[in-house]
Each structure stands twice: as C-alpha cells, then as structure tokens.
Amino acid sequence: MTVMIEADNLTKHYGNFIGIENINFSVEEGEILGLLGPNGAGKTTCMRILTGFMPPSSGTARISGYDITTESLKARQRIGYLPETVPLYTDMTVSEYLTYMGTLRGMPTANLKERLPEVIETCGLQEYQKSFIANLSKGYRQRVGIGQAILHDPDVLILDEPTIGIDPIQVVETRQLIRSLGGKHTLVLSSHILPEVSMVCDRVIIIHEGQVVAVDTPANLSSHLQRSQRVSATINGPSNEVMPALREIQGVQDVHRDSDNPLAYLIEARLDGDIRESIAQAIVQKGWGLLELQSVEMSLEEIFLELTTTDRESQ
Amino acid sequence: MIRNIIAIAMKEIRSYFGSPMAYVIGAFFVGLTGFFFIDALSVPFPVASVRGFLDRAVVLIMPIWAPIITMRLLAEEQKLGTLELLMTAPVRDSEIVLGKFIASLVIFLGTLSFTIWFVLLLFVFGDPDIMPLLSAYVGFIMYGVAALSVGLLASSLSPNQIVAAVVGFGILVILTISQEAARQVDGVAAVILEELAINSHLEDFLRGVLSTRDFGYYLAIAAVFLFLTIRSLESRRWR
Numbered sequence: 001m002t003v004m005i006e007a008d009n010l011t012k013h014y015g016n017f018i019g020i021e022n023i024n025f026s027v028e029e030g031e032i033l034g035l036l037g038p039n040g041a042g043k044t045t046c047m048r049i050l051t052g053f054m055p056p057s058s059g060t061a062r063i064s065g066y067d068i069t070t071e072s073l074k075a076r077q078r079i080g081y082l083p084e085t086v087p088l089y090t091d092m093t094v095s096e097y098l099t100y101m102g103t104l105r106g107m108p109t110a111n112l113k114e115r116l117p118e119v120i121e122t123c124g125l126q127e128y129q130k131s132f133i134a135n136l137s138k139g140y141r142q143r144v145g146i147g148q149a150i151l152h153d154p155d156v157l158i159l160d161e162p163t164i165g166i167d168p169i170q171v172v173e174t175r176q177l178i179r180s181l182g183g184k185h186t187l188v189l190s191s192h193i194l195p196e197v198s199m200v201c202d203r204v205i206i207i208h209e210g211q212v213v214a215v216d217t218p219a220n221l222s223s224h225l226q227r228s229q230r231v232s233a234t235i236n237g238p239s240n241e242v243m244p245a246l247r248e249i250q251g252v253q254d255v256h257r258d259s260d261n262p263l264a265y266l267i268e269a270r271l272d273g274d275i276r277e278s279i280a281q282a283i284v285q286k287g288w289g290l291l292e293l294q295s296v297e298m299s300l301e302e303i304f305l306e307l308t309t310t311d312r313e314s315q
Numbered sequence: 316m317i318r319n320i321i322a323i324a325m326k327e328i329r330s331y332f333g334s335p336m337a338y339v340i341g342a343f344f345v346g347l348t349g350f351f352f353i354d355a356l357s358v359p360f361p362v363a364s365v366r367g368f369l370d371r372a373v374v375l376i377m378p379i380w381a382p383i384i385t386m387r388l389l390a391e392e393q394k395l396g397t398l399e400l401l402m403t404a405p406v407r408d409s410e411i412v413l414g415k416f417i418a419s420l421v422i423f424l425g426t427l428s429f430t431i432w433f434v435l436l437l438f439v440f441g442d443p444d445i446m447p448l449l450s451a452y453v454g455f456i457m458y459g460v461a462a463l464s465v466g467l468l469a470s471s472l473s474p475n476q477i478v479a480a481v482v483g484f485g486i487l488v489i490l491t492i493s494q495e496a497a498r499q500v501d502g503v504a505a506v507i508l509e510e511l512a513i514n515s516h517l518e519d520f521l522r523g524v525l526s527t528r529d530f531g532y533y534l535a536i537a538a539v540f541l542f543l544t545i546r547s548l549e550s551r552r553w554r
Contacts, residue, residue, distance in 0.1 A: 051403040077405040087397040103322040104404045
C-alpha cells in the first residue's frame with residue numbers, strides 16, 4: 001500500500017486564533033478517511049490546506065508524494081475537491097460547467113469527451129445535462145459538484161461536508177456514491193454527522209478545537225473507549241422487584257428504566273466477562289419472562305462527547 | 316499555459332454576451348458615442364475625424380465603462396465561492412488574471428467595433444485622413460488596455476461587484492484629474508502628475524502622433540495593475 005496523503009505537523013493560525021495545530025495523519029491508497037468534529041473544529045481549514053487553497057502556517061503535507069507548497073501545481077493536478085459551499089457557475093449548463101472544469105484540470109479534449117458521459121451517469125445527471133445550474137435543486141447541485149471533483153479521475157478526492165443541506169433520500173444516494181468511489185480513489189471527507197462517518201469511512205480522525213483527539217476505525221473507537229458494557233433488557237415482571245434484583249447481580253453498576261417502554265431496562269456493568277449470562281440466569285430463577293437481551297454499543301456521539309469533555313478536563 | 320488562459324477567457328466572454336447587461340451597456344455606449352459624433356460634426360467647419368467623439372468618450376465614458384466590464388470578473392468568483400475551485404485547480408494565478416483580462420479586452424473591442432459605423436459615414440460623406448483616424452483608435456484601445464487592468468484589480472479586491480466598479484472608477488478618476496492637479500503645483504511634482512495622467516497620453520494619439528512614451532505609459536499602467544491583481548489573488552492564499 002502506498003501512502004497518498006501525508007500531513008506533517010500542519011498548523012494554521014489566523015492572526016491570534018488557532019485554526020489547527022500540529023495535525024499529523026496519513027491516508028493510504030484507496031482508503032476513505034473521515035474528518036469528524038463540530039463546526040469550527042478545523043476540518044475545512046485542514047482540507048483547504050491539503051488542496052492548496054491556503055498554505056499552512058507551519059508544517060507541510062504531501063499528495064502522492066508532491067509537496068503542497070513547493071510543488072503545488074503537481075499536487076493540485078492529483079486532487080478533486082468539493083468545497084463546503086458547492087462552487088458552481090449558475091449561468092452555465094451542467095455539461096458546459098463540467099467541460100470547463102475538466103479543461104482547467106488539464107484534461108485533453110478527447111479524453112474529456114469520453115469521460116463526460118461516464119461522470120454524468122455516475123452522478124445520475126443524465127436528464128439534466130442541458131439544464132442551467134441555476135435551475136437545479138440543491139441535491140443535484142451537490143451531484144454536479146461531486147461530478148467536477150471526480151471528472152479528471154484524481155488520485156485523491158477531498159469532499160468537505162458532502163451531504164450537508166440535502167434531503168434524506170439524496171443523502172443516502174450521495175453516501176452510496178461516495179462509498180463506491182473508495183477503492184478507486186483515496187478519499188478524505190469531513191462531516192459533523194457521526195453515523196455518516198461510521199457508515200462511510202474506513203478510518204476516522206476526530207478533530208476538536210484544531211487538534212486531533214483520536215484516530216481509529218469507527219468500530220475500534222467505540223470498543224476502546226467503552227468504559228463499561230451496556231445491555232438493554234426487556235423483562236416481563238413486576239418493575240418494583242425487577243430493579244433491585246438486577247442491581248444485586250455481580251458486576252452490575254447501574255440500572256435505568258426506559259421512559260418509552262415500561263418493561264425495558266438499561267443495565268451498565270463492569271467490563272470483565274459478559275454480563276448477559278448472569279442477567280438471564282437471575283431472571284429465569286425469579287420466573288419472569290425475558291423478552292429481549294441485547295448488548296448496546298457506545299455510539300460515536302457518546303464517544304465524541306467523552307473524548308472532547310475528558311480532553312477539556314485534562315487541560 | 317495558453318490553454319488555461321483561453322479556456323478562462325472564452326468562458327467569461329460567453330457568459331458576458333449571454334447576459335442582457337451586455338446589450339444594455341452596448342446600446343448605451345453606441346448611443347452616447349453617436350451623440351458625441353453628431354455633436355462634434357455640428358459645428359460651422361466640421362473636420363472629418365474621429366477625434367471629436369473619441370476625445371469625449373474617453374473622459375466621459377471610459378472611467379465608468381471599463382470598471383463595469385471588469386467588475387464581475389473576479390468579484391463574482393469570490394461571491395460564488397468558485398474562486399476556491401479555480402485556485403485549487405492546477406491553474407496559476409497569473410493564468411486566471413490574464414484569462415480574465417483578455418476576456419475584458421475582447422468585450423471592449425467587440426463593443427468598440429460598433430463605432431466603425433461612424434467611420435464609414437465619414438468616408439461616405441467626407442474625406443478623412445486615414446492615419447490620424449487609425450492612431451486615434453490605437454490610442455483609444457491603449458487607454459482601454461490600461462483602464463481595464465485598473466478595473467480588474469478593483470474586481471479582485473471585493474466580492475461585491477458594485478464596490479469593485481466604484482473602486483475602479485475612483486482610481487481612474489484620480490488618474491484623470493492628476494492632469495488638473497498638475498496645474499496647481501510646479502516643478503518636479505507638476506511633471507510627475509502630468510505624466511501620471513491617463514488622458515494626457517492620449518492627446519498625441521488623437522492628433523495622429525504615435526510616440527513610444529505614450530505606448531510605454533499605457534503598457535506600464537497595464538503591467539503594474541495586472542501584477543497587483545495577481546498579487547491580490549495570491550494574498551488570498553495567505554489570509
């Protein structure tokens with residue numbers, strides 16, 4: 001595997017304000033990397049530096065081995081970029097716009113003619129080729145934006161908040177499109193929607209206040225950071241007896257009632273051993289009905305909250 | 316690369332002539348110069364030359380018209396966010412600026428070509444000297460080259476087209492009144508102000524005299540302002 005993107009101590013200051021500080025990461029060929037963080041965490045700054053829109057205050061980055069500051073044009077040739085606000089010339093038609101962008105990306109005319117219908121099909125824009133961009137809906141504009149980014153078949157694709165502001169059905173389609181682009185392209189995408197990143201990305205970098213808080217696969221992140229195991233149980237029994245019975249079980253730390261379902265309980269337990277077995281045993285002994293027993297994974301939302309709050313506490 | 320410059324220029328020319336504004340402004344230009352043309356010939360002993368209307372077109376039309384042609388070119392890219400796309404494409408900042416400048420020049424020449432009608436009228440009804448006529452047009456075009464580059468710098472400074480037009484107009488007015496200011500002072504200051512004035516270099520052209528000094532002035536103004544425009548774009552990377 002070759003490393004396609006290498007960020008080395010990237011730092012960007014806007015006056016006294018710190019945009020990002022000492023960001024290090026590398027992305028391998030074909031990998032989909034997610035940049036995750038709340039608004040203003042430094043995701044866009046990071047991407048703007050990688051794409052050569054602005055230089056870092058210090059540190060450097062390489063795209064396919066080309067330094068983004070000293071070999072900017074070569075690095076830029078290898079990137080397809082979709083900025084956060086999709087930049088479109090509204091007075092052009094979809095195919096005019098894509099042709100223009102392809103030309104600027106240095107595609108030979110013959111190559112461009114061949115590639116244009118492919119990209120229009122990939123992005124589902126067949127019916128809108130001759131439409132003026134001004135008349136397209138936001139979701140279709142987003143597709144045109146993705147179209148210009150993948151048109152020249154770049155090694156590296158950088159997508160800033162690719163699903164923001166489009167309707168739920170189009171979000172699903174856009175995610176599928178992005179997922180299908182991985183493997184062929186090396187992809188970096190940013191998002192503040194956690195399930196999206198865990199669905200689409202192979203690896204996640206969590207950024208908070210300009211610094212990397214965690215780097216891992218979405219699955220590892222949830223397992224590593226889990227301090228306790230959690231189990232949801234639906235038990236058919238008198239609730240005033242079930243609660244204390246569950247609390248008595250060896251290893252159980254806390255039990256909560258589910259506000260929606262009177263029979264459901266959320267049990268927190270120590271990490272040693274699977275608590276589900278003991279719970280099942282205890283319930284069967286009492287003669288109650290065990291309707292459901294399921295271990296609950298910590299969601300990325302909670303991980304995120306945990307990471308950023310513990311980070312603040314330690315400061 | 317030439318290909319990038321041409322692609323950018325073609326795109327701008329197409330979108331300019333694709334908007335109704337092009338025709339409104341074109342009509343205004345032809346109407347005004349037509350009025351100046353008639354007015355210059357409505358004297359007791361009219362001279363068959365284009366000097367009369369070009370002279371006034373420069374002072375009264377160009378300081379407004381040139382910034383109007385260029386105001387959109389870089390301001391709108393900033394407003395739409397497409398500048399981010401241009402600047403992350405493998406295109407040099409100088410190619411962006413030159414492409415835009417060439418587009419503005421083509422738009423300017425295209426509109427100016429309507430005044431060839433007045434020249435035809437002169438040939439039909441009079442007997443004009445061809446050389447002063449040509450030199451007057453060359454001078455007017457050189458003035459355009461300088462004024463458009465001033466307008467382009469203004470357009471790079473703000474995402475607002477109106478601000479861009481006003482700033483361009485302001486710079487051109489300062490370059491115009493510096494000739495008046497020259498009369499208020501003496502010595503070296505007067506010479507500098509006189510030399511700096513954008514119209515004073517047109518007088519010889521209109522009289523039929525081509526001098527390298529006047530060419531040099533307009534080309535220098537264009538070079539300086541185009542260079543500043545490139546710098547202004549580059550500076551966005553450092554903010």
